[in-house]
Amino acid sequence: MNKKMSLREAFGKALVKIGRNRKDFVVFDADVAGGTGTYHFRDTFPERFFQFGIAEQNMFAAAAGFSTLGITPIVTTYAVFASMRAIEQVRNSIAYPKLNVKIVASHPGLDTGPDGATHQAVEDLAIYRAIPNMVVISPADPVEVEKATEAILDYPGPVYMRTGRSPVPIIFDENYKFEIGRANTILEGEDVSLFATGIMLHRALEVAQYLRKYGIYCEVVNISTLKPLDKETIIRSAIKTKAVITMEDHNVIGGLAGAISEVLSYYEPTLMRTIGIKDCFGESGEPNDLAKKYHLDRDSIIKIVEETVAIKNKFMRGRKWKDLKIKYPSLLAQVEE
């Protein structure tokens, strides 16, 4: 975990790499190619790059019409605009008719940094998750961004994918397999499940490795697809650890915390804590400083993990994973369907 690259850069480079082999997509931009990373594609394939100016509503609905001709538009802008400025165009013109349009947005969450609250989308995952027919993806590192970009192009239907602004460590190697709708367990553990999405995954891994030295074994699961959610992996992990913590650079309302709560409250009510933006707007600042102030940083996570494990041990003393597994056979069968 020493090399770093931002997810938007990774996305821009992936577009060029994938674009050399497949001609079935074009890129739409609303005058933010420098910010979203698509300038790589613009400079390499100018004839496949469409500039719409600072006019997102027209861009999104035009993408709907464009896609009916069998070429996939990848529509790119900042997450704030993709999820709010033009969301009704996305809902009515893209999602409702289930058109093959991919929406890839940068500048999500506090990771956006100095631009401040106007440009830090803390709602995009919640908004997109609530729209029928949408697939919602938030990759964790540059390798996953590239794999996910290819995967969403293979998927026939509307997708929202979130990238990121700041450089993050490269976690995965070339053998990493990304599949839409599958959560990957990166690290196994028994004490608590850390369900992380996007750039929070590297923080989860850092904390998990640190706490191992103190005898706390975190299970780290990468929830890169928020919809459709990999219920089975989530429930299995919750049954195993009996304590979960969600981690997202997003409002704790409606995003990953919401998604995990919906699944676990239905199938496997579990002790749960959330790490994320606590229903407030951000502000200007460097991403690492903002992470600290808004409790998304390593030390805040460690504190929450320790608290959660302590609470769990108080209530769960004497009960073993094996006993619990026997207690819920019908539930597991249900999940496996």
Next chain:
Amino acid sequence: MDKLYQKATKLRKLVLQMIHQAGSGHPGGSLSAVDIITVLYFYEMRIDSKNPNWENRDRFVLSKGHACPALYAALAEKGFFPKKDLFSLRKINSRLQGHPDMLTTPGVEMSTGSLGQGFSAAIGMALAGKYIGKNFRVYVLLGDGELDEGEVWEGAMCASHYELDNLVAIIDYNGLQSDNYNTKTMNFEPLVEKWKAFNWYTLEIDGHNIPQIVNAFNRAKRLKRKPTVIVAHTVKGKGVSFMEDNPKWHGSLAPDDEQLKIALDELDGKELITNE
């Protein structure tokens, strides 16, 4: 031309009967658009109801989606689906939704209903047509009230920027929007000058005069390197005296039995088109 006028009358009767049976809908704005839609489907566009996905077909997008009874009547008359389906409009399990749905209705090119979006979608189709080197044409019908939407002017800029001479926008300028006259709700005049300023070719016609509609489409085909907008002056509720130019008949409203009879009598005095 006589045949087109007859066809338009037939579509008007279907529109009224459909909305009557549905119990709600938008009769005024459907009737004002009938003649334009008639010319598009029965004269102008290269389409094939036997092969609705023919890739070189011309495309029509009804951006003022609430006028879909007129579109559905044209599609059924053209053979895209059985005419009896028309009478399921707005009912549960119907292939005819209250606003156009491209997934359930054969021949509908784009799901529309939220104003401004169909116009942008048509721009996307025209842009894609140029990109893949197809020479089909794209027609998009907008309401006049729809012009209040900012997205329309984003699109207007975009279409002329990309020199989309394969795109024709028609404004159904009936002077009325949902609640009141355009001039009272939100005045967008001078309209033709606005489109000119956005670098479009502009044509102004009587939207109920079929030869004028035909000529306008022919002229648009000869105009190169710019999109064309046809400002079609129309009458809301055209053909039915008590509906004409009356904001009450925008929607969601349906004629009752008595009103339907009067309306059909006025159109051609002939009997109902039966529910086969």
